[in-house]
Amino acid sequence: MKILIFAGSTRRDSYNRKLAHAAAGIARELGATPTVLELSDYDIPLYNADLEAEGTPADVIRFKQQLHAHPAWLICSPEYNGSYPALLKNALDWASSPVKADPQWSDGVLPFRGKVVGMASASPGSMGGLRAQSHLAPLLLNLECWVAPRSHAVGLASEAFDAAGNLQRLQNRQGMQALVEQILWAAGRLA
Numbered sequence: 001m002k003i004l005i006f007a008g009s010t011r012r013d014s015y016n017r018k019l020a021h022a023a024a025g026i027a028r029e030l031g032a033t034p035t036v037l038e039l040s041d042y043d044i045p046l047y048n049a050d051l052e053a054e055g056t057p058a059d060v061i062r063f064k065q066q067l068h069a070h071p072a073w074l075i076c077s078p079e080y081n082g083s084y085p086a087l088l089k090n091a092l093d094w095a096s097s098p099v100k101a102d103p104q105w106s107d108g109v110l111p112f113r114g115k116v117v118g119m120a121s122a123s124p125g126s127m128g129g130l131r132a133q134s135h136l137a138p139l140l141l142n143l144e145c146w147v148a149p150r151s152h153a154v155g156l157a158s159e160a161f162d163a164a165g166n167l168q169r170l171q172n173r174q175g176m177q178a179l180v181e182q183i184l185w186a187a188g189r190l191a
Contacts, residue, residue: 001032001184001191004070008077008088008132010040015122015157016076016129018165019176023074023120025166026173026180037066039091047093056105060094067095067111072187073145074118074180077136079129084136096143112143116187118179119151122160128153146190150182 005024007016017038024034042059045051067073077084096112099105117140121129130153140147152175154160160172167173 001072001188002070003027003032003034003072003074003180003184003187004037004066005034005074006037006039006076008039008075008085008091010038010087014078015124015154015160016078016120018161019076019120019122019154019157019167020074021165022161022167023076023176023180026177027074027184030177030180030184032072032180032184035066035070039087042091044091044094047090047097052097056097056099056102057094060097061099061102061105063091064095064105064111067115070115071191072116072118072183074120074183075136076120076122077129077132079121079123079125079127079132082131082135084132088136089139092139092143109144112140112145114190115145116148116183116190117145118148118183120153120176120179121151122154122157124156124158126155128155128157146186148179148182148186150179152176152179 027034098108123129
């Protein structure tokens with residue numbers, strides 16, 4: 001099973017990027033084939049309908065292709081002011097926007113429809129970014145994703161990872177493993 005894992009952050013030392021890489025290791029141990037997508041590898045401008053009218057940027061199409069190619073996803077979202085970051089919202093807005101001139105991508109929901117999506121977060125606070133997840137879930141449901149009922153939040157994230165980027169606390173390793181297992185199980189049933 002292929003699983004796409006990405007963080008809603010491009011910060012070099014982002015806790016959520018660390019969490020995405022730790023989750024990829026867990027997915028690999030479970031026999032899945034993870035792809036860790038870095039949003040910083042995509043030149044996705046701020047969404048603007050006038051810009052879109054000039055042509056959908058090539059990196060938006062590349063992003064749509066990656067989303068579409070994976071039946072299972074795990075999004076690791078930071079929490080900014082009690083919600084998910086603008087970077088993540090912008091990328092998802094572009095990916096859901098139809099490309100009228102392209103028969104494949106004229107359906108804006110195509111990259112999302114039927115994907116099993118799990119949510120995780122890491123934050124320096126004790127709640128670990130749970131509020132970001134509560135805002136992200138309705139967006140994913142609106143895009144016709146199947147949102148995994150299990151999620152995981154890594155609180156006190158400044159102490160959660162060792163020097164190699166592995167999760168140090170057993171509860172976090174077990175929580176992330178249970179989340180990845182559920183995503184893979186559900187995606188396998190829906191495939």
